[in-house]
Amino acid sequence: MRRKGIIIVVSGFSGAGKGTLMKKLTEVYDTYALSVSMTTRAPRPGEQEGRDYFYVSREEFERRIGQDGFVEHAEYCGNYYGTPRDYVESQLEAGRDVILEIEIQGALEIRKKFPTALLLFVMPPSAAELKRRLTGRGTETEEVIERRLRRAVEEAQGIEQYEYIIINDDLDTCVKEMHSLIQGAHDTPFRNKEFIGEIRSQLEELTKGEK
Amino acid sequence: MRRKGIIIVVSGFSGAGKGTLMKKLTEVYDTYALSVSMTTRAPRPGEQEGRDYFYVSREEFERRIGQDGFVEHAEYCGNYYGTPRDYVESQLEAGRDVILEIEIQGALEIRKKFPTALLLFVMPPSAAELKRRLTGRGTETEEVIERRLRRAVEEAQGIEQYEYIIINDDLDTCVKEMHSLIQGAHDTPFRNKEFIGEIRSQLEELTKGEK
Numbered sequence: 001m002r003r004k005g006i007i008i009v010v011s012g013f014s015g016a017g018k019g020t021l022m023k024k025l026t027e028v029y030d031t032y033a034l035s036v037s038m039t040t041r042a043p044r045p046g047e048q049e050g051r052d053y054f055y056v057s058r059e060e061f062e063r064r065i066g067q068d069g070f071v072e073h074a075e076y077c078g079n080y081y082g083t084p085r086d087y088v089e090s091q092l093e094a095g096r097d098v099i100l101e102i103e104i105q106g107a108l109e110i111r112k113k114f115p116t117a118l119l120l121f122v123m124p125p126s127a128a129e130l131k132r133r134l135t136g137r138g139t140e141t142e143e144v145i146e147r148r149l150r151r152a153v154e155e156a157q158g159i160e161q162y163e164y165i166i167i168n169d170d171l172d173t174c175v176k177e178m179h180s181l182i183q184g185a186h187d188t189p190f191r192n193k194e195f196i197g198e199i200r201s202q203l204e205e206l207t208k209g210e211k
Numbered sequence: 212m213r214r215k216g217i218i219i220v221v222s223g224f225s226g227a228g229k230g231t232l233m234k235k236l237t238e239v240y241d242t243y244a245l246s247v248s249m250t251t252r253a254p255r256p257g258e259q260e261g262r263d264y265f266y267v268s269r270e271e272f273e274r275r276i277g278q279d280g281f282v283e284h285a286e287y288c289g290n291y292y293g294t295p296r297d298y299v300e301s302q303l304e305a306g307r308d309v310i311l312e313i314e315i316q317g318a319l320e321i322r323k324k325f326p327t328a329l330l331l332f333v334m335p336p337s338a339a340e341l342k343r344r345l346t347g348r349g350t351e352t353e354e355v356i357e358r359r360l361r362r363a364v365e366e367a368q369g370i371e372q373y374e375y376i377i378i379n380d381d382l383d384t385c386v387k388e389m390h391s392l393i394q395g396a397h398d399t400p401f402r403n404k405e406f407i408g409e410i411r412s413q414l415e416e417l418t419k420g421e422k
Contacts, residue, residue, distance in 0.1 A: 121400075123410065126409075126410065126413060127410055127413030127414045127416070127417050128413065128417075130414075131417055146418070149414065149417055149418045150418050152414050153411075153414045153415055153418055156407075156410060156411050156414055159400050159407050160400045160401070160407075162400060163399065164395065164398045164399055164400075165398055165399075165400055165403060165406075165407070166398065167398075177394075177395075177398075180391045180394065180395055181395040181398060183388075183391065184375065184388075184391055184392040184395040184396070185395070187375045187376055187377065187378075187388075187392060188374065188375055188376075189332075189370050189371045189373060189374075189375075189376055190371070192376060195376075196367075196370050196371075196376070198337075199334065199337065199338055199367060200364070200367050202337060202338030202339065203338045203341075203360065203363050203364045203367055204364055205338075206338050206339075206342055206360055207357070207360050207361050207364055
């Protein structure tokens with residue numbers, strides 16, 4: 001069975017540990033490529049060009065939209081965010097699975113354009129643990145934590161749109177599980193239409209030849 | 212996330228190696244239970260009661276149908292074949308995944324009654340390899356091989372009804388892949404409705420409490 005690269009969309013509650021999980025996954029296994037989004041918002045302290053985002057001007061972003069340069073893009077709070085098409089397509093062609101961290105609207109847009117895309121939803125083991133993690137960062141105000149929990153309530157409405165849920169309890173275990181899930185997802189019939197078609201024609205050929 | 216046992220239905224071309232695969236899987240991992248079918252057909256030379264089938268009379272089988280004693284049953288060529296309910300339900304309750312080897316009609320009947328059932332389709336890497344395996348047994352006549360290949364053409368029509376396809380190339384690799392697929396399949400949202408429901412209520416509770 002020939003293995004083509006697929007897009008893997010990772011969504012999930014803020015505080016579920018998506019970022020760390022994806023970074024670790026791409027470090028441990030070399031079959032994954034992590035897509036970096038492009039944005040028009042200004043870099044925050046500590047953020048790095050090309051690691052956290054590619055930072056461009058509004059004009060540049062709109063020029064790229066006009067050239068169909070994004071596989072998905074959206075505007076939040078007056079800033080554009082998008083996934084550059086070039087990187088995604090070159091990695092898929094090289095047989096790598098490309099990982100994107102985006103929210104549900106973008107996830108569903110990706111699935112429409114790439115029907116073999118795999119949508120994963122990362123969750124903490126419980127809501128109490130989510131709150132503990134958000135609080136534990138120590139960098140957020142009560143108000144921000146409150147807002148993130150409310151946002152989680154909304155995000156939780158979309159879980160059924162995802163193919164798998166991933167419980168991020170222990171990081172190393174979770175990375176292994178995520179890898180194994182992705183490997184398995186490659187073996188669904190709708191991601192192997194070509195192979196199934198080939199087997200069918202081969203079988204028909206074999207039985208026709210001997211009638 | 213609490214883990215409940217699910218039913219795993221294994222179908223696939225005759226000659227794809229389903230039997231060996233399932234036996235090996237249950238030998239290597241103790242979380243699986245292999246269901247043995249009941250039939251009214253006579254044992255063939257070499258077959259063993261309780262290993263290959265449970266052999267009962269037509270009267271006994273019909274009595275059990277009347278008591279809703281099967282999770283699925285069918286009649287082929289004048290003989291009954293069925294999956295006894297007792298064994299399946301007790302193993303599921305014990306948290307084991309119960310493996311059944313049945314054909315597509317039975318598989319779809321199982322899915323209707325057990326919506327979390329996992330349907331797997333085992334295939335050889337190519338049609339030529341299937342023919343080689345059927346021929347290689349050395350025990351079948353040309354006519355039987357021919358009939359099995361024609362049957363494979365029919366069976367191949369149903370592949371899209373299955374959740375995953377499993378390519379049986381190397382037995383040990385395939386057993387590992389199958390185990391990993393099954394583990395992953397446990398993490399689909401529709402098999403975790405209860406857990407998702409709990410997280411949702413917990414989140415709502417948390418945010419309500421702090422408004």
